[in-house]
Amino acid sequence: MTKPKVLISDKMDPNAARIFEERGCDVDVITGETPEQLIARIGEYDGLAIRSSTKVTQAILDAATNLKVIGRAGIGVDNVDIPAASAKGVVVMNTPFGNSITTAEHAIALMFALARQLPEANAQTQAGLWPKNGFMGVEVTGKTLGLIGAGNIGSIVASRALGLRMKVVAFDPFLTPERAVEMGVEKADLDTLLARADFITLHTPLTDQTRNILSAENLAKTKKGVRIINCARGGLVDEAALKAGLDSGHIAGAALDVFQTEPAKESPLFGTPNFICTPHLGASTTEAQVNVALQVAEQMADFLVNGGVTNALNMPSLSAEEAPKLKPYMKLAELLGSMVGQLTRDSIPRISIHCEGAAAELNQKPIVAAVLAGFLRVQSATVNMVNAPFLAKERGLEVREVKTEREGDYHTLIRVSVKTEAGERSVAGTLFNNVEPRLVEMFGIKVEAELAGNMMYIVNEDAPGFIGRIGTLLGENAINIGTFNLGRREAGGEAVLLLSVDSPVAGEVLDQAGKLPGVKTVKALAF
Numbered sequence: 174m175t176k177p178k179v180l181i182s183d184k185m186d187p188n189a190a191r192i193f194e195e196r197g198c199d200v201d202v203i204t205g206e207t208p209e210q211l212i213a214r215i216g217e218y219d220g221l222a223i224r225s226s227t228k229v230t231q232a233i234l235d236a237a238t239n240l241k242v243i244g245r246a247g248i249g250v251d252n253v254d255i256p257a258a259s260a261k262g263v264v265v266m267n268t269p270f271g272n273s274i275t276t277a278e279h280a281i282a283l284m285f286a287l288a289r290q291l292p293e294a295n296a297q298t299q300a301g302l303w304p305k306n307g308f309m310g311v312e313v314t315g316k317t318l319g320l321i322g323a324g325n326i327g328s329i330v331a332s333r334a335l336g337l338r339m340k341v342v343a344f345d346p347f348l349t350p351e352r353a354v355e356m357g358v359e360k361a362d363l364d365t366l367l368a369r370a371d372f373i374t375l376h377t378p379l380t381d382q383t384r385n386i387l388s389a390e391n392l393a394k395t396k397k398g399v400r401i402i403n404c405a406r407g408g409l410v411d412e413a414a415l416k417a418g419l420d421s422g423h424i425a426g427a428a429l430d431v432f433q434t435e436p437a438k439e440s441p442l443f444g445t446p447n448f449i450c451t452p453h454l455g456a457s458t459t460e461a462q463v464n465v466a467l468q469v470a471e472q473m474a475d476f477l478v479n480g481g482v483t484n485a486l487n488m489p490s491l492s493a494e495e496a497p498k499l500k501p502y503m504k505l506a507e508l509l510g511s512m513v514g515q516l517t518r519d520s521i522p523r524i525s526i527h528c529e530g531a532a533a534e535l536n537q538k539p540i541v542a543a544v545l546a547g548f549l550r551v552q553s554a555t556v557n558m559v560n561a562p563f564l565a566k567e568r569g570l571e572v573r574e575v576k577t578e579r580e581g582d583y584h585t586l587i588r589v590s591v592k593t594e595a596g597e598r599s600v601a602g603t604l605f606n607n608v609e610p611r612l613v614e615m616f617g618i619k620v621e622a623e624l625a626g627n628m629m630y631i632v633n634e635d636a637p638g639f640i641g642r643i644g645t646l647l648g649e650n651a652i653n654i655g656t657f658n659l660g661r662r663e664a665g666g667e668a669v670l671l672l673s674v675d676s677p678v679a680g681e682v683l684d685q686a687g688k689l690p691g692v693k694t695v696k697a698l699a700f
């Protein structure tokens with residue numbers, strides 16, 4: 174088997190490359206390329222490991238013909254076009270915790286730097302000015318810290334601030350009252366926070382709701398003498414309004430680690446008194462960089478080598494322990510989805526996936542995604558487990574999941590049903606020896622068939638002589654039959670024939686089969 178190939182395109186701790194190699198991937202480290210260079214190169218790779226410098230745009234994804242996974246060694250994924258990656262079936266993962274402590278510590282460091290004007294005091298002292306009377310600071314003890322965003326980093330900042338004997342007021346629409354109590358913070362609305370905070374620190378992602386959250390209007394609602402820290406994302410603070418607030422003296426200080434445009438090589442804020450900044454260093458400690466490099470490489474290698482999915486933003490998680498157990502189920506699910514997809518011509522408003530027995534004890538999300546991938550592949554060859562759920566939603570397909578832990582006729586069973594104009598139609602399959610997918614029922618008729626390669630599906634009236642006639646027809650057309658699976662509702666009733674054949678069945682042969690006496694439906698299937 175050829176090894177998966179990974180490109181590390183941003184500066185990353187060398188542990189990442191080591192882990193990729195140890196886990197069976199070939200790895201290239203090529204950083205600092207232009208988008209055009211990356212476009213020319215990306216087609217070779219199965220995985221792309223990045224930090225925040227590489228911008229994974231639609232154009233890069235269009236050129237990424239082999240790409241299966243993008244791993245972000247860090248938290249923010251605003252440099253990845255996730256909808257485009259999902260549409261292309263590329264998994265996007267991040268490492269949501271590896272640099273949170275480091276970033277929280279940077280926010281606290283910037284808070285102290287603002288409170289005591291450390292950068293300017295340092296610069297003037299080293300310039301020989303000994304400015305002992307020029308830097309009157311403020312204590313943080315007893316002050317109110319306004320926390321905008323109380324997730325991983327925000328909650329660490331809150332715990333450190335409480336340790337410094339500050340009061341913490343948090344604005345986060347998703348913060349539950351119980352969690353606020355647990356964190357020891359007061360949950361507030363944004364206006365209350367703005368009115369009360371002596372220091373404001375931002376810890377939200379950049380979204381349509383958070384963009385410009387500290388707008389000119391909101392900055393005007395802050396307390397005079399407020400100090401503002403942004404270690405989250407540029408774009409959360411209106412930089413021009415921040416400059417005006419600093420110039421007017423309403424804002425006593427501001428510290429930015431992140432800018433609206435990065436790299437920020439120039440800014441009206443540069444040189445403004447009481448403004449300090451760092452070049453997106455929030456995650457830059459040895460500890461955090463080792464953490465995120467190890468984590469991203471482990472996650473990506475796990476996915477490329479074993480199919481494990483951890484911390485994906487566009488696909489359900491699948492642990493490395495679950496992956497081998499789920500693998501045959503996903504194969505079965507995809508085959509059943511594919512069979513239904515190939516056999517239904519109408520537009521389908523609803524698909525139901527029912528797991529029974531042992532299958533019901535498993536993580537259902539990957540099974541559902543695999544059914545949808547099989548089902549929709551008939552419509553688009555580029556569908557996979559990543560983009561199938563998005564595509565289903567886009568096409569208005571209602572997806573139902575049902576599970577019954579009690580065993581029926583089989584110790585494990587997956588049933589896929591679709592709502593068609595003719596009513597609900599379903600196929601079901603099991604695993605023989607826990608690994609071999611087998612179709613065991615189709616449209617209410619018991620069968621036992623392996624779904625593989627080229628097949629023919631025939632519905633006919635159960636009558637003597639039919640099997641001989643179909644065998645003769647295929648023989649005359651030099652089509653060799655591999656396996657023969659027959660099921661019927663009752664003797665003389667409707668029968669279903671599933672044949673595996675060694676070569677594709679041409680349209681004329683299907684037409685001739687359709688004209689044989691008693692034949693109701695004939696279809697060629699391929700798995």
Ligand SMILES: NC(=O)c1ccc[n+]([C@@H]2O[C@H](COP(=O)([O-])OP(=O)(O)OC[C@H]3O[C@@H](n4cnc5c(N)ncnc54)[C@H](O)[C@@H]3O)[C@@H](O)[C@H]2O)c1
Pocket residue numbers: 248249250269272273276321322323324325326327344345346347348376377378379380382383404405406430431453454455456457
């Ligand atoms: N400067 C750096 O180097 C650096 C390093 C790591 C992370 N970050 C950034 O820090 C930010 C926070 O990271 P995290 O790990 O804490 O993320 P997180 O997802 O754990 O927390 C984000 C919080 O923001 C809240 N939120 C979402 N929308 C909101 C809104 N409209 N108003 C208020 N709160 C809202 C969420 O409910 C959540 O609690 C991210 O933008 C990340 O990219 C920056």
Ligand SMILES: O=C(O)[C@H](O)COP(=O)(O)O
Pocket residue numbers: 224225226246247248249250272453454455456457
């Ligand atoms: O979201 C993040 O993890 C940070 O912004 C860190 O970005 P970096 O990896 O480019 O330092």
